[in-house]
Amino acid sequence: MHWHDDPDARVSFTGSPGYRSRSDSDRVNLPDRVRSGETYQDVRVDYRLEAALDEDAVETPDDTDRADP
Numbered sequence: 001m002h003w004h005d006d007p008d009a010r011v012s013f014t015g016s017p018g019y020r021s022r023s024d025s026d027r028v029n030l031p032d033r034v035r036s037g038e039t040y041q042d043v044r045v046d047y048r049l050e051a052a053l054d055e056d057a058v059e060t061p062d063d064t065d066r067a068d069p
Helices: none
Strands: 019-028 044-053
16 A cells, blocks of 8 residues: 555544444554555454444333234
8 A cells, every 4th residue: 555645534423312423443564654655455344333222212102002903
């Protein structure tokens, strides 16, 4: 991989209360901050993203509110 300009990569999550999320990555042969003009070979990036609802934040309708299938 080769960059002509220094990349400006960012990850951000916006959400609503009651949600939890996180991300993480593992890099092989690639530093945390890459530099323009450098060539990186045999690169691997494993990226993980997790998201979940808090159980307390989930509203469940009463059985009487559900439509019959």
